[in-house]
Amino acid sequence: MNMEDRLKEAFEQEAEHLHAPHGSADTAMRRGRRRRASNLIGGAALVLTLIGGTAAGFQLLGTSEDPGPNELASSTESSQPADESVTVTSNAGVADFVWERATLPKPEGTDVWNIQVAARDGGFVAIGSGYTPRSEEPGERILVWESPDGIEWSLTASALPFDGRIDTLLNTGDGFVAVVRSFDGASDSTSLYFSADGTTWTDGSADLGPLANNQHLWFVGAASGNGTTVLAGTIQTEPPEPPVVLEEAGLVLQLDHFQETFTVSDLATGEVITVISSEAIYGRGPAVYGPDGEEIVVLSEDVLEAAYQAGFEEVLVVEQDGIRVEINYLEHTFVATDIASETVVASGNEDDLYQAPRIVVVDPDTNETIVDMDIDEYYRAQDEAYGEIDGYFPQSELVLLASRDGAKWDRVDLPNDVGEEINVSGVGYGPNGFLVSVNSYGPDRAELNVWRSADGLTWEPFSPGGSNDPVEGPIVSDGKAYYRLSYNNRAGIARSSDGVEWTVVHEPGDRGTYYNSLASGGLGIVAVGQHSEDSYGPPLVIAKDGRTLMFDTENGRITVTEDATGEVLTTIELDVYQLEAPEQIIEDPENGTITITDVDGTVVMEFTEDDAMAASEQADYEYEYLPPESAVAFSPDGEEWFTATSVGLDVAWAQNVAVGDEAVVIVGESAEFYADQQYGSGGEVTVELESGSGYGTETTLVDGSTVTTTIAADYSPTTYVWVGRPR
Amino acid sequence: MTAEEPTAEHVIGTLAPRDFEDFYRARREQVFRGLTLTLRDRDLAADATDEAMARAYQRWRSVRSHHNPEGWVYRVGLNWARSRMRRTRREVRGFRLEDRPAPDTTLADPAIVAALEALPLQQRAVVVLRFYFDWSTDQVAKALGVPSGTVKSRLSRALERLESQVEVSR
Numbered sequence: 001m002n003m004e005d006r007l008k009e010a011f012e013q014e015a016e017h018l019h020a021p022h023g024s025a026d027t028a029m030r031r032g033r034r035r036r037a038s039n040l041i042g043g044a045a046l047v048l049t050l051i052g053g054t055a056a057g058f059q060l061l062g063t064s065e066d067p068g069p070n071e072l073a074s075s076t077e078s079s080q081p082a083d084e085s086v087t088v089t090s091n092a093g094v095a096d097f098v099w100e101r102a103t104l105p106k107p108e109g110t111d112v113w114n115i116q117v118a119a120r121d122g123g124f125v126a127i128g129s130g131y132t133p134r135s136e137e138p139g140e141r142i143l144v145w146e147s148p149d150g151i152e153w154s155l156t157a158s159a160l161p162f163d164g165r166i167d168t169l170l171n172t173g174d175g176f177v178a179v180v181r182s183f184d185g186a187s188d189s190t191s192l193y194f195s196a197d198g199t200t201w202t203d204g205s206a207d208l209g210p211l212a213n214n215q216h217l218w219f220v221g222a223a224s225g226n227g228t229t230v231l232a233g234t235i236q237t238e239p240p241e242p243p244v245v246l247e248e249a250g251l252v253l254q255l256d257h258f259q260e261t262f263t264v265s266d267l268a269t270g271e272v273i274t275v276i277s278s279e280a281i282y283g284r285g286p287a288v289y290g291p292d293g294e295e296i297v298v299l300s301e302d303v304l305e306a307a308y309q310a311g312f313e314e315v316l317v318v319e320q321d322g323i324r325v326e327i328n329y330l331e332h333t334f335v336a337t338d339i340a341s342e343t344v345v346a347s348g349n350e351d352d353l354y355q356a357p358r359i360v361v362v363d364p365d366t367n368e369t370i371v372d373m374d375i376d377e378y379y380r381a382q383d384e385a386y387g388e389i390d391g392y393f394p395q396s397e398l399v400l401l402a403s404r405d406g407a408k409w410d411r412v413d414l415p416n417d418v419g420e421e422i423n424v425s426g427v428g429y430g431p432n433g434f435l436v437s438v439n440s441y442g443p444d445r446a447e448l449n450v451w452r453s454a455d456g457l458t459w460e461p462f463s464p465g466g467s468n469d470p471v472e473g474p475i476v477s478d479g480k481a482y483y484r485l486s487y488n489n490r491a492g493i494a495r496s497s498d499g500v501e502w503t504v505v506h507e508p509g510d511r512g513t514y515y516n517s518l519a520s521g522g523l524g525i526v527a528v529g530q531h532s533e534d535s536y537g538p539p540l541v542i543a544k545d546g547r548t549l550m551f552d553t554e555n556g557r558i559t560v561t562e563d564a565t566g567e568v569l570t571t572i573e574l575d576v577y578q579l580e581a582p583e584q585i586i587e588d589p590e591n592g593t594i595t596i597t598d599v600d601g602t603v604v605m606e607f608t609e610d611d612a613m614a615a616s617e618q619a620d621y622e623y624e625y626l627p628p629e630s631a632v633a634f635s636p637d638g639e640e641w642f643t644a645t646s647v648g649l650d651v652a653w654a655q656n657v658a659v660g661d662e663a664v665v666i667v668g669e670s671a672e673f674y675a676d677q678q679y680g681s682g683g684e685v686t687v688e689l690e691s692g693s694g695y696g697t698e699t700t701l702v703d704g705s706t707v708t709t710t711i712a713a714d715y716s717p718t719t720y721v722w723v724g725r726p727r
Numbered sequence: 728m729t730a731e732e733p734t735a736e737h738v739i740g741t742l743a744p745r746d747f748e749d750f751y752r753a754r755r756e757q758v759f760r761g762l763t764l765t766l767r768d769r770d771l772a773a774d775a776t777d778e779a780m781a782r783a784y785q786r787w788r789s790v791r792s793h794h795n796p797e798g799w800v801y802r803v804g805l806n807w808a809r810s811r812m813r814r815t816r817r818e819v820r821g822f823r824l825e826d827r828p829a830p831d832t833t834l835a836d837p838a839i840v841a842a843l844e845a846l847p848l849q850q851r852a853v854v855v856l857r858f859y860f861d862w863s864t865d866q867v868a869k870a871l872g873v874p875s876g877t878v879k880s881r882l883s884r885a886l887e888r889l890e891s892q893v894e895v896s897r
Contacts, residue, residue: 003890004858010839011859015760286865304865332883350879375877 095634095642096727099649101720104145105155115667116171119521119660123148127198129166140166144198150665150723157199174224190217194406206401206409214238225429228456231401232427232436242385264361274364286353288336288346297323396422402456414459428475430482435475435499462500476520478638483525485515493527506633506641513631521659524636528654528666530628540615542607549605560604570598628652649722664724754797762804765855771808779804798870842892850885853878
């Protein structure tokens with residue numbers, strides 16, 4: 001077997017054991033940001049890098065007082081400031097719920113997504129975006145369903161298409177906001193629509209200013225109260241590529257990925273000399289050159305691709321423009337032959353086919369060549385430019401909009417700077433007015449900042465109480481207090497009577513559970529999420545010199561045991577907020593060793609980074625994919641918290657939750673999809689076109705060509721509705 | 728609300744969310760696998776995949792018309808991971824299957840894996856795209872945003888290095 005086949009086989013064998021963390025697109029993005037934040041704040045990252053770098057451990061390492069599943073039926077102590085107004089019971093036991101699954105009827109052939117659900121007038125209303133492939137409609141519809149009980153749903157409205165695509169639907173509590181984007185061929189614009197019932201929409205106006213190509217506006221939450229609706233989001237700005245400085249030439253080259261251009265400026269004055277296409281840098285396909293360097297033929301991408309697809313052993317044969325080019329990948333040679341005369345017109349090393357173009361820039365005013373260098377020179381200059389920057393992170397700007405009528409939206413400024421790398425984690429309305437919480441990321445830590453406003457227009461900062469607990473998800477209220485999801489040490493629910501001081505009032509009994517949706521209503525407060533047995537994977541084990549170290553990523557506990565006697569020589573508890581490695585873990589970076597001592601400083605084990613890495617890889621290898629199970633927490637009053645039974649509930653990813661007077665409605669994706677197929681394995685996408693690529697069912701490209709894609713019926717999960725009632 | 732005659736751009740614009748979901752469903756696992764095989768770090772690859780997908784979503788209209796959206800996401804994920812590694816000073820460490828206690832019939836060839844992890848990241852990326860994604864050198868070049876010649880030379884050097892490493896390990 002040759003090396004290429006061995007590589008393919010090795011990749012296939014390894015890939016069989018690799019499964020991306022499950023979840024919808026939105027959830028995965030949020031999880032990515034949360035994990036990033038956790039990595040930044042975790043001093044324990046240092047330890048985990050030594051131990052092996054398991055990201056699950058980064059997120060949720062335990063504290064030294066880590067209770068077991070049965071030890072939580074008492075008031076919870078929290079590292080956060082206590083809310084003394086109530087005594088909460090974090091897990092009063094099990095609340096018995098009966099769950100039924102229902103579906104939302106939809107027009108034939110219409111794809112529906114982005115579903116929001118709310119309790120209304122004793123029943124429920126749901127809205128979603130709808131698009132009908134192959135229809136004559138230019139855009140998307142807002143579909144509206146109503147149900148008296150959450151079980152029987154009827155499609156009551158299918159609003160006219162918006163002039164654009166529906167980017168986001170948000171549930172404000174009192175109504176819905178649709179964020180619609182349209183594109184005029186040159187730039188994006190964002191429109192806002194507000195509806196109290198989902199059926200009648202008010203066209204809103206907001207002065208958001210122009211957005212550059214490298215900027216994106218993203219609304220993540222909305223809340224209504226005191227006659228005002230507040231919308232919170234961010235404008236993310238991608239940083240530009242670092243400028244490539246050509247000192248000797250006195251020039252600066254600035255790449256713009258979005259415009260696909262290079263701007264050439266005078267280093268001294270900053271004056272723009274000319275703008276060229278980035279194709280000049282990134283070149284083209286292989287070409288055959290004559291003896292004087294003249295171009296004989298440039299092989300097109302399509303021709304090459306067709307040849308590759310046709311398959312070949314050692315020699316790839318490509319014919320174009322009357323020239324046959326035979327590339328021998330074993331001998332790394334090529335021969336170009338004039339087909340008509342069967343004359344060899346060029347031959348040599350295959351690398352000769354891939355001559356990167358020289359980068360030549362001509363001053364349009366003087367017609368003088370001001371840049372003339374080969375690609376290697378350019379890459380050296382580019383490497384130097386990259387060496388000057390630390391990371392490539394988008395900057396984010398907070399966007400808060402307030403409106404009293406849904407038609408006119410005013411942009412509101414917060415009174416102090418929130419930093420450049422932020423995300424809005426939630427917005428809500430409760431007993432102390434509006435709250436908006438923002439995670440700000442710095443080089444060493446992330447912190448949660450909370451602002452309050454009585455009217456949605458004037459905001460004041462709240463001290464986060466020292467919390468470095470980045471959160472995601474909504475802020476909801478039952479009129480007495482605010483509630484939000486918490487990821488402090490483990491997934492949970494935090495409560496605050498004023499929005500300043502938060503207390504963790506519920507934590508699930510295990511670390512494999514976390515919540516992603518939260519809602520409040522007549523029945524009480526409900527959090528919905530998932531439980532995965534394999535969230536943390538197996539423990540890392542290092543066996544050496546008659547002793548065994550075990551690192552349990554679920555509880556953050558390291559133990560070293562004497563193999564012969566079973567005696568535990570030492571135990572170390574890792575804390576995610578620990579800035580330094582514990583004293584019992586001594587790193588020697590020069591020698592690549594890690595020493596573990598007991599509390600008295602006696603060495604109990606020494607191992608190498610390679611030992612740790614091997615243990616980590618072994619744990620990774622043993623990691624087994626399991627579909628998630630539903631997890632629901634329920635409180636009738638915000639004070640007593642129960643784990644709800646989930647028989648009949650097989651939601652894997654809850655998109656939205658509504659709590660009515662008698663029932664809870666969850667909209668989401670079923671675990672069936674995740675059990676039956678894993679990402680990428682169940683759907684075949686066939687793209688039938690001569691050039692380009694696309695995804696969807698049928699797409700007309702800008703140039704008029706049509707892209708047809710075939711998508712298997714089980715390609716994406718079906719959205720269901722689950723209705724739960726306390727027994 | 729207004730409704731105007733659809734234009735090609737309009738159609739593309741209105742398709743974007745559904746389109747992105749389709750793309751995400753179909754391609755995320757593959758990108759994640761490719762990044763894991765390249766970075767040799769599953770967690771970093773998972774983060775990079777999420778981050779790259781988020782960025783793809785943000786500018787989906789332009790990404791979807793890219794000649795290879797999957798390649799775009801892979802490259803963004805790879806660049807993000809490299810930045811992240813610089814920032815955290817965390818080295819890319821390779822799998823060391825030969826250190827594992829019990830061989831398994833499904834394990835990849837340990838000699839190949841050891842040789843792969845010894846490759847520079849740029850060469851590993853080219854090898855993964857060429858032999859795991861099964862893309863042509865031109866496709867790899869466009870995905871990585873480098874000239875085809877660079878791909879060819881990296882691939883050639885990588886294969887030479889892999890062959891010599893595997894030979895040594897025999």
